[in-house]
Amino acid sequence: MSAAISTAAAPVTTAAEEKVAVATQLQLTWWRFRRHKVAVASGVIVLFFYLVAVLADFLATNDPYATLAARSYIPPQEIHWFDADGSFRPHVFALEGKRDMKTFRLVYVADPEDKRYLELFVDGYPYRLLGLFETNLHLLGLDRGAPEEALFLLGTDQLGRDFWSRLVLATRTSLFIGLAGVAISLFLGVLLGGISGMYGGWIDTVIQRVIEILRSIPTIPLWMGLAAALPATWSVLQVYLAITVIISLIGWTELARVVRGRFLSLREEDFVMAAELAGASQLRIIFRHMVPSFLSHIIAAVSLALPAMIISETTLSFLGLGLRPPAISWGVLLQDAQNIQALAIAPWLLMAAIPVIVVILAFNFLGDGLRDAADPYG
Amino acid sequence: MITYITRRLVLALVTCWAISVISFIIIQLPPGDFVNSYIANLSASGSMVSAAEADAMREQYGLNRPIWVQYGKWMGRVLQGDFGMSMEWGRPVLEVIGDRLWLTIVISIAAIILTWGIALPIGIYSAVRQYSIADYIFTLIGFIGLAVPNFLLALIIMYLGFKYFGANIGGLFSPEYDLAPWSWDKVWDLMSHLPLPAFILALAGTAQLIRIMRANLLDELRRPYVTTARARGLQEWRVIMKYPVRAALNPFASTIGYLLPFVVSGSIVVSLVLSLPTVGPLLLRALVAQDMFLAGAIVLLLGVLTVIGTFLSDLMLMWIDPRIRAGMHG
Secondary structure (H helix, E strand, O other): OHHHHHHHHHHHHHHHHHHHHHOOHHHHHHHHHHOOHHHHHHHHHHHHHHHHHHOHHHHOOOOOOOOOHHHOOOOOOOOEEEOOOOOEEEEEEEEEEEEOOOOOOEEEEEEEEEEEEEEEEEEEEEEEEOOOEEEEEEEEEEOOOOHHHOOOOOOEOOOOOEHHHHHHHHHHHHHHHHHHHHHHHHHHHHHHHHHHHHHOHHHHHHHHHHHHHHHOOOHHHHHHHHHHOOOOOOOHHHHHHHHHHHHHHHHHHHHHHHHHHHHHHHHOOHHHHHHHHOOOOHHHHHHHHHHHHHHHHHHHHHHHHHHHHHHHHHHHHHOOOOOOOOOOOHHHHHHHOOOHHHHHHOHHHHHHHHHHHHHHHHHHHHHHHHHHHOOOOO | OHHHHHHHHHHHHHHHHHHHHHHHHHHHOOOOOHHHHHHHHHHHOOOOOOHHHHHHHHHHHOOOOOHHHHHHHHHHHHHOOOOOEEOOOOEEHHHHHOOHHHHHHHHHHHHHHHHHHHHHHHHHHHHHOOOOHHHHHHHHHHHHHHHOOHHHHHHHHHHHHHHHHOOOOOOOOOHHHOOOOOOHHHHHHHHHHOHHHHHHHHHHHHHHHHHHHHHHHHHHHOOHHHHHHHHOOOOHHHHHHHOHHHHHHHHHHHOHHHHHHHHHHHHHHHHHHHOOOOHHHHHHHHHHOOOHHHHHHHHHHHHHHHHHHHHHHHHHHHHHOHHHHOOOOO
């Protein structure tokens, strides 16, 4: 019986082995990565967040910049899923703002008689979908009601701006500032790390010492100093770019270290020697033979560098030195939740912490899985 | 051994020089020079400064000279312990900083000791009991510590403290000791307030250390000498603690060079959230008010102290690791 199994199994194994033998480095990495369940799940979460970022305006339920004093600090609205007759019709109760005569704060009373039903694909404020198509279509909204009676899934802030809408727009800003920062870091890291690893000698020594120096300086005071020097007259976009550059000027060291390490070890490999003997040019050896075999390492390093970038931006904006209102980012939102007084009145503002933590955690798990998978033969 | 120390010392000096250049750039970055803002400050309070006086002042500070001369003059004064005047406070910068610098150092050192205190036993446990439930739980907690920016952790803990204990848990001193001169009671009061900010700072660094410790120890545990020790009938506890842990400890100590800048950075932000009397809130205020001599001095002092700390940890590493002493690597 055992013989029967082995004969039946043998061709299958060889087919699989053959598949492995001819697979490219990236395919092997992908197969290895797929086995790491947590990393795959984290990858899905990261993709989901970027989807939210791309569709931010579509997912927003209110104009994130529209302020209205009459709806200051509305707590998150409770959604009632079923109607009185038991049918599935999600709705919220209309809110009436009353002034508490002791504290002089607005308190909101829900009116169970006045139901507002949730609808899909409703008209709202105009925006450009993907920056291209002019539209006013939004995923979710109420069937009727004045602006101050709109849907507030996560409540409002002090100025009466809808927190949910601000949170999805902040997701866009924070995630893409991370990408832009990593792009610059990657360029610097690959360039300097590559030069360092390829040529060695005194250039290598100088670059390595520069990295060592940069890594031994506390970064936050440095960022604060540089960011505070940005002129107050700069536009939101200029500040955005400047912050990205400031963050990535210090963030490239880790990427450079990874690239240098790979170059150093690959330089001695037989296949590089073979390519050299076959008369391939330096550029061809680097891009045709060496880069593909450490591409996965770079992808892993990038996915570990991204959360660091996001934390940096969030921290700087939180301190009031990064992006400034009217820009919306996670850090800008958290700035509103900075002191205990604000938190005591509106604890829901702390919810901006949730996407920060989830995204950074997901990126870390993803990067970890990728790093393990980057050495498919290991 | 001498070459190792010399190399480290030279690198530390070069780093200090780089930090001084960056601090000088930060001072120079805002538009206008020191005299402009000084005059603006004076006229805001009513007194007038003539153009001749302003020029004399520029001459005195060398502001009309090339930039590298200005840098040289500034460095010369700094080396004599004169960091200039704080515009906003109208007092010498060092006087404004006062105790805050030492409190920053105290918090940072406490955080590093705590990081080790947490990471070492957990790292050993996770390696010895690899893939146990506790191993997974510690790994997860470590990852969360890594993922939550420490200002956020401070914010959340502050909110929970407020909500469930009704107390504001910020600060480093009880109100009665806040302005009191130093005494043993005040030191004791400081000690009792230290664990919370130290813990918040430590949590971010532990994840990495746990993973390093775990990986190193796992490598060591597979070595034949461990089997030999076991075969000789040594108790399991002794087998692990006496040899593999000591060998695995090495890279552990060397990470302090990266841990220290990280913790000092974090202390700035955490201090802001928890309103700790460190240089953090002072630096932010100085930057917002463009009080550049104060801001530059804080960046410079923090940077240089971090470099000194790293250098001391290098010396410590040499003392721990005989291979470095013998000049085999490093």
